[in-house]
Amino acid sequence: MSKMWAVQQQGWGGAEQLQFTEVERPTPLPTEVLVRVHAASVNPVDVYTREGKAYMRALSLPHIPGWDVAGVVEAVGYGVTRFKVGDEVFGMPWFPRAANAYAQYIVAPSRHLALKPLNVDFIHAAALPLAGLTAWHMLVEIAKVQPGMRVLINAGAGGVGHLAIQIAKHLGTHVIATARADKHSFCRSLGADEVIDYSVTAVHETVSDIDVVIELVGGETCLTMLRTLRKGGLLVSAQAAWAPSLYDEAAVLGVRASAYLVEPDWHGLESLKALVESGALQVQVQRVFALRDVASAHDLIWQKRVAGKIVLECL
Structure with a gap:
């Protein structure tokens, strides 16, 4: 061998x-x-x-x-x-x-x-692949985002977040990202319309009327992000395992929540490939x-x- x-x-x-x-x-x-x-x-x-x-x-x-x-x-x-x-x-x-x-x-x-x-x-x-499929599935297959929606992306400068910003913008949404101040120019360069420093600002007290939250942190952060949603809005979390009361909290607030875990998907990979080759995703x-x-x-x-x-x- x-x-x-x-x-x-x-x-x-x-x-x-x-x-x-x-x-x-x-x-x-x-x-x-x-x-x-x-x-x-x-x-x-x-x-x-x-x-x-x-x-x-x-x-x-x-x-x-x-x-x-x-x-x-x-x-x-x-x-x-x-x-x-x-x-x-x-x-x-x-x-x-x-x-x-x-x-x-x-x-x-x-x-x-x-x-x-x-x-x-x-x-x-x-x-x-892993970060791109996570962003693609959360936005396209679960949230089914449409042009004109308001999308909040938690941890916008990270591996998943920086791709989610670009995909959400490509889909015609208004994108709000959270990141520390030193990452704001990075997020804006990717297409974010607004960037909020979560380390100094309570995001749920500043942002409202969100259609879709792409949640990538978990824990208490995940729960507070529910408060940014409009009634009937959807939070999709890749870290829902770290927020066990997520669904109960969502029900109280009149919003929706969904857990997500990535899986192999060659169709999704080909969609990402097309975005990269078109210049829409870097x-x-x-x-x-x-x-x-x-x-x-x-x-x-x-x-x-x-x-x-x-x-x-x-x-």
């Missing part, structure tokens, strides 16, 4: 659990493709899961973390017709089960991947780390001051 370099997680806990090591290279089963990974992005859920606070029940130890990837198809399993060897692809396989993205090679079902946008490199393509990468420096990447995510995305280069 051939070997490859990968990051392996040995236990639940701090970044010291991430070990750069040699492991066996995977082989594609029927309907799967083998991808030579050029880049893999790091998401907050990677860090939470490493700490044992998220989807560790879907994983076993040791395992290779990460879900977002971009690379080149090196082999195809029996029955695969969507791709051929040499195709450049991107995706978020298997979530929340192990996708083994922090590695030089992965295998994945062909329908968990899509052709990479032609006008971006592997670094930017790898930064797109993924922002704050910093790129070598695969062996994954602990530093996780530490930067943990600080919660990232604008856009963090990416690992896997070559």
